[in-house]
Amino acid sequence: DVKVTQSSRYLVKRTGEKVFLECVQDMDHENMFWYRQDPGLGLRLIYFSYDVKMKEKGDIPEGYSVSREKKERFSLILESASTNQTSMYLCASSPTGFNQPQHFGDGTRLSIL
Amino acid sequence: AQSVTQPDIHITVSEGASLELRCNYSYGATPYLFWYVQSPGQGLQLLLKYFSGDTLVQGIKGFEAEFKRSQSSFNLRKPSVHWSDAAEYFCAVGARGATNKLIFGTGTLLAVQP
Numbered sequence: 001d002v003k004v005t006q007s008s009r010y011l012v013k014r015t016g017e018k019v020f021l022e023c024v025q026d027m028d029h030e031n032m033f034w035y036r037q038d039p040g041l042g043l044r045l046i047y048f049s050y051d052v053k054m055k056e057k058g059d060i061p062e063g064y065s066v067s068r069e070k071k072e073r074f075s076l077i078l079e080s081a082s083t084n085q086t087s088m089y090l091c092a093s094s095p096t097g098f099n100q101p102q103h104f105g106d107g108t109r110l111s112i113l
Numbered sequence: 114a115q116s117v118t119q120p121d122i123h124i125t126v127s128e129g130a131s132l133e134l135r136c137n138y139s140y141g142a143t144p145y146l147f148w149y150v151q152s153p154g155q156g157l158q159l160l161l162k163y164f165s166g167d168t169l170v171q172g173i174k175g176f177e178a179e180f181k182r183s184q185s186s187f188n189l190r191k192p193s194v195h196w197s198d199a200a201e202y203f204c205a206v207g208a209r210g211a212t213n214k215l216i217f218g219t220g221t222l223l224a225v226q227p
Contacts, residue, residue: 009154032212033214039128040219041219042219043157043203044218045215058214090156090157092157099164099207101147101162101213102215103160104149104156106154106155107156107158
């Protein structure tokens with residue numbers, strides 16, 4: 001089974017802090033994704049990466065950056081955390097090619113105080 | 114532009130009753146369609162997917178979905194709901210291309226009454 005592991009289930013940070021959310025997958029997938037999930041809004045794509053050191057903006061990239069130095073690891077960075085970034089963050093991965101579903105981690109619930 | 118609409122935000126059914134969750138999509142060609150389930154405090158788990166061929170697809174946990182091109186719909190069904198099916202359900206359409214981006218609906222929260 002594909003395993004996507006997010007480093008923290010719950011995280012509490014303060015406004016203005018630089019926050020790192022880590023995601024690791026064990027199936028050698030080329031594609032990795034970061035979403036945020038908010039009630040009534042579903043999942044919104046923040047960034048995705050289709051190869052090491054390659055990244056593309058999703059629908060809501062403002063206030064975020066990402067890093068992919070190794071194929072199995074994809075990090076989401078909140079450069080200066082703000083209260084409106086309090087949310088559930090989900091990481092996913094998928095292999096390259098048509099018809100490939102995404103596999104999700106259990107999520108990180110982030111609170112910015 | 115691609116989009117997915119799940120018109121029901123919240124649905125309550127009795128245990129043992131049948132279930133249908135609605136999903137409508139907007140896409141210019143034959144879509145890739147997915148249903149995911151999210152149990153409380155968990156990530157999303159794939160229930161089933163449709164790419165081509167038979168319009169009735171079977172998934173895990175006794176779920177099925179039917180693709181209807183004329184109605185731009187991909188509704189999820191289960192003949193008899195169990196209490197453990199209480200969760201949030203997301204429909205998604207796949208964007209063409211090697212990156213496999215997905216466009217998600219806003220979800221339907223299912224409650225199951227004993």
